[in-house]
Amino acid sequence: MVRLVLVLELLCTAxxxxxxxxxxxxxxxxxxxxxxxxxxxxxxxGRETGGGR
Known part of the structure; x- marks a missing residue:
């Protein structure tokens, strides 16, 4: 589902x-x-180490 949203976002941006x-x-x-x-x-x-969430 998340991948579908990302693809739709990419198409709209393009x-x-x-x-x-x-x-x-x-x-x-x-x-x-x-x-x-x-x-x-x-x-x-989401890939940073330390601090944050």
């Missing part, structure tokens, strides 16, 4: 970036970079 790229390519590159940072932070959230 559609959003494609729509922005059709209007303004530099804006899509900036948005894609920011979303990449957020995705990296989400991926490493």
């Amino acid at each position: 559609a959003l970036l494609l729509g922005v790229a059709l209007m303004n390519v530099p804006a899509a590159l900036v948005l894609g970079g920011a979303l990449g940072v957020v995705a990296g932070e989400r991926a490493t959230t």
Whole structure:
């Protein structure tokens, strides 16, 4: 179930970036970079050692 949600999230994000790229390519590159940072932070959230939860 979690994998399905992640796939749907990826598809929606790709559609959003494609729509922005059709209007303004530099804006899509900036948005894609920011979303990449957020995705990296989400991926490493549960893997840190010590502190936190």
